[in-house]
Amino acid sequence: MDLEYSESEKKFRAQAREWLVANVPHGLKSGDTAEGFAQHVEWEKRLYDARWAVVSWPERYGGRAASLWEWLIFEEEYYRAGAPPRVTQNGIFLLAPTVFDYGTPEQQDAVLPRMAAADDLWCQGWSEPGAGSDLAATSSRAKPDPTGGWRLTGQKTWTTRGAFCTHMFGLFRTDPESERHHGLTYFMIPLDAPDVTVRGFDRLDGDEGFAEVFLEDVHVPDEAVLGGVGEGWRVAMSTTGSERGLTLRSPGRFVSAAENLISLAQSRPDAATPILRDKIASAWIDAEAYRLFTLSQVTSIVAGGSPGAQSSLNKVFWSELDIRLQGTALDLLGQEAELDGAWTRSFMFALAGPIYAGTNEIQRNIIAERLLGLPRK
Amino acid sequence: MYFALNDDQTALRDGVRDLLNGECTPEVVRAAWTDPAAGASSLWAQLSEMGLPGAAVPEAQGGLGLGACDIVPLLEEAGRVAAPIPLVETAFVAAPLFAAAGLETELELLLEGKLLVACALDGSSLVPYGQFADRTLISSDAGAGRSIRMLDAAAAAAAGSAVDSIDATRAVLSLTGDRPEGIRLDLSPAQATAAWQRGALGSAAQLVGLARTLLTQTTAYVKDRRQFGVPVGSFQAIKHHLADALIAIEFAAPAVMRAAWSLDQGSSSRDRDVAMAKALASDAAERVAAIAVQCHGAIAYTTEYDLHLYAKRVWAGSRGWGSAEWQRRRVAVALGL
Secondary structure: OEOOOOHHHHHHHHHHHHHHHHHOOOOOOOOOOHHHHHHHHHHHHHHHHOOOOOOOOOHHHOOOOOOHHHHHHHHHHHHHOOOOOOOOHHHHHHHHHHHHHHOOHHHHHHHHHHHHOOOOOEEEEOOEOOEOOOHHHOOOEEEEOOOOOEEEEEEEEEEOOOOOOOEEEEEEEOOOOOOOOOOEEEEEEEOOOOOEEEEEEOOOOOOOOEEEEEEEEEEEOHHHEEOOOOEHHHHHHHHHHHHHOOOOOOHHHHHHHHHHHHHHHHHOOOOOOHHHHHHHHHHHHHHHHHHHHHHHHHHHHHOOOOOHHHHHHHHHHHHHHHHHHHHHHHHHHHHHHHOOOHHHHHHHHHHHOOOOOOOHHHHHHHHHHHHOOOOOO | OEOOOOHHHHHHHHHHHHHHHHHOOHHHHHHHHHOHHHHHHHHHHHHHHOOHHHOOOOHHHOOOOOOHHHHHHHHHHHHHOOOOOOHHHHHHHHHHHHHHHOOHHHHHHHHOOOOOEEEEOOOOOEEOOOOOOOEEEEEOOOOOOOOEEEEEHHHHHHHEEEOOOOOHHHOOEEEOOOOOOOEEOOOOHHHHHHHHHHHHHHHHHHHHHHHHHHHHHHHHHHHHOEEOOEEHHHOHHHHHHHHHHHHHHHHHHHHHHHHHHHHHHOOOOHHHHHHHHHHHHHHHHHHHHHHHHHHHHHHHHOOOOOHHHHHHHHHHHOOOOOOHHHHHHHHHHHOOO
16 A cells, blocks of 8 residues: 655646646636537647646647556646536547557547547547447448448437537447447547538537437548447447546546535535535545545556456446535525526536446446346346 | 555455454354354454464564554454454554553453453443453543543453343443443553544444455345346346445445555544544445345345344444444544534
8 A cells, every 4th residue: 555646746746736727717608508618629729738638648649648647636636726627528538548449550640639639529429319228229320332431321319519529439330230239330420521410409407519410321431430340349348438437537526526515515604504514524525435446446457457347336436426416515505506506507417427428227237247247137 | 656455465364364264154153142252262362373463563562563554454354254353452452552551461461362352432331342351441432532441351340231232242241330440541642542543444444344245145145046037136126236235345445445544654634534434334334234135035034044143243333433424523524514
């Protein structure tokens, strides 16, 4: 056991903190609105210019080759500084790890620098009207074009910030005879291609960035395929592991939220009844427990282990702690919780946590089957 | 940053695990229900051969000089087999206290494996293991550690009466009426507080171990038990219960190890860290015990099946050394709430 960061890691933290404190913008509109999205992209470009956008990436792609520990530190500082949510997240944390693992050098050079610079903005095309938790029921299809490349047809939905993004990654069935997770292929698609239609619609909190994406015989080149043809399920699963685990929701986010909850309670001493104080302490303890769990998980990853199905433990825990935490804030606000404010919006967003990235019901199945070895049937 | 046991710690833990797997079977725990004193002293003799009595005693005073990070994994192992013995109280609380307070006679006996110690430092009048302990440590106020006093077996027996715990191995003594003076230990406030923290942390470690066993037993049971022609463990309702049990354990265990680290480092947050660890461990153990009973169905509701040996240890012990609510209040105060 050694729970101290090294001198160079402490220096990294100090550098990150100094830059963030001096540069973090406040009062941006929601990144899930058109106006707010543009403000967030501008912030992402500043992050990139200062080489803070993709700290864990190699330097040639705009990163700092930061270790996993340093990445955790950066995340802690990012949320501590009250910096805006990352609208580039689905590209940087979900697609990029897959591109690093499965992309050709040409694909890496084409995709990663523009993603880091927030020139290309990526959304995720997993869900379909008939394929939610049951991702293997994907019915969108791709067929080879006789003149080269592929023709994509289908509908993707619940696409976060799909109305504003420039590119989408997703699964398409390339073998029409195949079923379930066989015969799928992972594609990267520019949303400005002809015959792509994006229809934005409002999320629960009223922001309009949610979208469904219609593809009608859309042509993409062979370079749009990430990993092998027919290998889509395996390639995609490496992304969902990232999505559920620590890269999607690092502990820093919840530790900061718990600290904000404590500040809220301190500003409303009359509202902080003993029962609410217990819930606040619980929220802080859970956020801290998630941080400690992550430290042991990262220790194991650094030693060569893979989180695998463990990422389902992360996902259930952070998503449900978030709801408890935000709900406690609303209890502190009392009747004011009805008003359209930051805490109430955070509460509504927290309700999405147990749904996106694989519902918590699916995660609990994975935990029981892969970590405890219970029979699938 | 390295959040894991080192090779020495792993080897030590594995050694204790092997010993306990052999010497503290469910049959041994069950036998201790009939004769708790005999059960404890026979197991203590085995553990003494490994040097456990002196684990937390400085080498200069004849101990192994181990830290909390070395010892906590061993206590989790003791919890895993529901060792019917005041191990936390004797090895993790009393031994370093005797060393600090200069109680040479007691320390010598303890190091030889000839002394078992009971504790009631949380202000309660109930003393687990008090019916057969050779010494009993009492305090009037939980966690503050202003004053710790020691009773010998005769004084404790005179001041108390045996009461029935739901877990007979705990041989609870109830201190009725006026507390005997006993011997006041010559301790600094920091030493007394550290004793309380070690007790709460050791208890948390044992609860994590108990929870792990309850989950292991339940997992094995639901794979085996068939209804509607299939193992009941194939039903989502059961899977989700057990997933919740695993989550509760996996997010409590790191907090327990972090608290051990904080004690070893003398970190300024150690009181809060121990409180958090105990709160999570108590809640996890209670939750897992309830899930274990439910997922076993009717067979859980009998003493003929072994599950109750572990579940009752949780129910009897989870509120000692500060309940989850009590500990969360301590965390809240530390956070400025």
